[in-house]
Amino acid sequence: MNMIRTAVPVLLGLALLSGCKADSKAEEKKEEAAIPVEVATVTLGTIDAAYRGTATLEAENEATVLSKQSGTVEQVLVEEGDRVRAGQLLARLESDKLRFERARAQADVDRLEQDFTRLKSVYQRNLVSREAYDKTQYELSAARAAADLASLALRESEVRAPFDGIVSARYIKRGNLIQPNAQAFRITQMDRLRAAVYVPERDIHKLKTEHLVKLTVDAWPGKVFTGAVLLINPVIDASTGTVKVTVNIDAKQSELRPGMFARTEILYDHREQALLIPRDAVITEDAAESVYVVASDHARRRVVRIGYGDAGNFEVLEGLKAGEQVVTTGQASLKDGAKVQVVTPLKDEPAAGAAPAAAAQEG
Known part of the structure; x- marks a missing residue:
């Protein structure tokens, strides 16, 4: 009898404990926390298909002007940044010796021309041999050639521009002694x-001139600046597996300069009324794409099939409909069927104590 009296309180305690645990689990399930996420709506729009790469801008015409003669730089007539015309004088070397040599060569020509004129009249009367x-005549021709060479050397003491352009570098200074073929x-x-954009050979069939x-x-x-595909090299570089694509850039875009590093997009297709979602919404695992749809x-x-993409969006070919909402932030915390709470992203606010922009400008 005493054993029965002792067992009853124990059983009642176990029952109460079991009931408390069940109530706790039910309460936990009831109070499942919603995961905050940001979403975007599937929309219809246009998208461009593009091959993206990088390139360094180059001048179509650029030349290093060399000194063709040796000598001391007497005058430098232009500076970096100056605009010059084809044939314009850029610098001059000391040329006194060259002028004297040209004058001597011309004097030899004048003397031999007089001798040849007299000899010719005598020769026509058979008073001098054909050999003389x-x-x-040969001496006169040689003298004329020597005079031409002297004139050429004098002209080459002047450094001139090969075409219209800008002086982008100056390598010489007044008083420098330079040698033939020295950079000026x-x-x-x-x-x-x-x-020049280098495109993998697997993508080259997509591109055409004028793209x-x-x-x-x-x-x-x-x-954003614009250009067009000018040339597609017919030969593939075996060492890199790429093809050189030359882009011609609109000449009216004066902000661009040779040597600038550029990010390029060669647009080879365009689609209207495409289903678009932000790039951030797409999850790629094991070469398959999926998104989280909120409803x-x-x-x-949900598994989706992706088409073209640009800097901000992906085209969806299968798996979504216009108007559906997809998660763009918070996917890492989600699992299929999870409860979510859609939140609005906060806009950037000025730091505490910062003065309004207008007031800062007025100050």
């Missing part, structure tokens, strides 16, 4: 730029 006549200036045509090219550079953030405060994982 031919010898004088670099002339660049700023208004005719090109860029539009968009370019961006760090010097002008947010601004009735729950997120469901």
Whole structure:
């Protein structure tokens, strides 16, 4: 009898404990926390298909002007940044000796021309041998050639621009002693730029001449420049597996400069009324793409098929409909069927104590 009296309280305690655990589990399930996420709506829009790469802008015409003679630099007539015309004088070497040599050569020509004129009249009367006549004629021809060489050497003491352009570098100074083929200036045509983009051979069939090219550079953030495919090299570089594509850049875009690093997009297709979602919404695992679709405060994982993509969006070929909402931030915390709470991203606010922009400008 005493054993029965002792067992009853124990059983009652176990029952109460079991009931408390069950109530706790039910309460935990009831209070399942919603995961905050940001979403975007599947929309219809246009998208461009593009091959993206990088390139360094180059001048179509650029030349290093060399000194053709040795000598001391007497005058430097242009500076870096000056615009020059084809044939314009850029620098002059000391040329007194060259002028004297040309004068001496010309004097020899004048003397031999007089001798030849007299000898010719005598030869026509058969008063001089043919040998003497031919010898004088040869001497006159040699003297004329020597005079031409002296004139050429004098002209080459002047350094001139090969074409219209900008002086982009000056290598000489007044008083420098330079040798033949020494660098003097670099002339660049700023208004005719090109860029070389190296495209993998697997993508080359997509590209054609005249395809539009968009370019961006760090010097002008947010601004898009344009060009067009000019040439596609017919030969594949075996060492890299790429093909050189030459882009011609619109000459009216004066902000661009040779040597700038550019990000390029060669646009080879365009689609209207495409289903678009932000790039951030797509999850790629094992070469398959999926997204989380939000409906009735729950997120469901759905496999999708992706088409073209640009800097901000992907085209969806299968798996979504216009108007559906997809998660763009918070996917790492989600699993299929998880409860979610859609939140609005906070806008950037000025730091505490910062003065309004207008007030800062007025100050």
